[in-house]
Amino acid sequence: MKIITLLIVSLIAFNPIQKCMAQTDKESPSVLNHIAVYVTDLNVATDFYKSVFNLPQIPEPFHDGKHTWFSLGNAGQLHLIQGAKTSEVHDKNEHLCFSVPSVDAFVNTLKAKNIKFEDWPGKEGAVTLRVDGVKQVYFKDTDGHWLEVNDAK
CATH class of the missing domain: 3.10.180.10 (2,3-Dihydroxybiphenyl 1,2-Dioxygenase, domain 1)
Structure with missing residues (x-):
């Protein structure tokens, strides 16, 4: 009986599920995905950021003429969004x-x-x-x- 109890305690102590749960206590830090800037004229703002900072423009999924996306390398992305009133x-x-x-x-x-x-x-x-x-x-x-x-x- 002592051997069975010892075996059960050992299985509980070294259970892979507990190890996985313990690892979630040390989550990776969040990383920046993108910065969104609300602009009045998308074409003017796009030209500005492209010409001043030489940012590579990347595909954006909306294809609605209201968004321009730029890559910021490992830092994430810059999203320009048409719609600011003034x-x-x-x-x-x-x-x-x-x-x-x-x-x-x-x-x-x-x-x-x-x-x-x-x-x-x-x-x-x-x-x-x-x-x-x-x-x-x-x-x-x-x-x-x-x-x-x-x-x-």
Whole structure:
């Protein structure tokens, strides 16, 4: 009887179902899938993001003329969605950030496209140098959404 009890206790202790259940306690962290930006003119916004950031456009499943999807590599996707009624005033604290190899080279792109940019405090044409050595600039897309570009590695 003791052997049977020991066998039953052993089976319960080493049960694969319990091991599977225990593993669910350590779930993988969530990952970003996409960011959706609501825009007034899809064609204008699509051209802006494609030309300024050189983002690869990817197929979108709706085919309704109201969506443009871009790949952000491992970071996920950027979805532009037609339908915003008017441009709104957006706070700079709420922004999308893209990293580039060189902020100085990117600033030249902004200048060539006549896109105004500023540093964090708001000085037009200036670049912020953060305490960690990262350079950054801020500017708005065609709907007034704030964008940051930095050279963080």
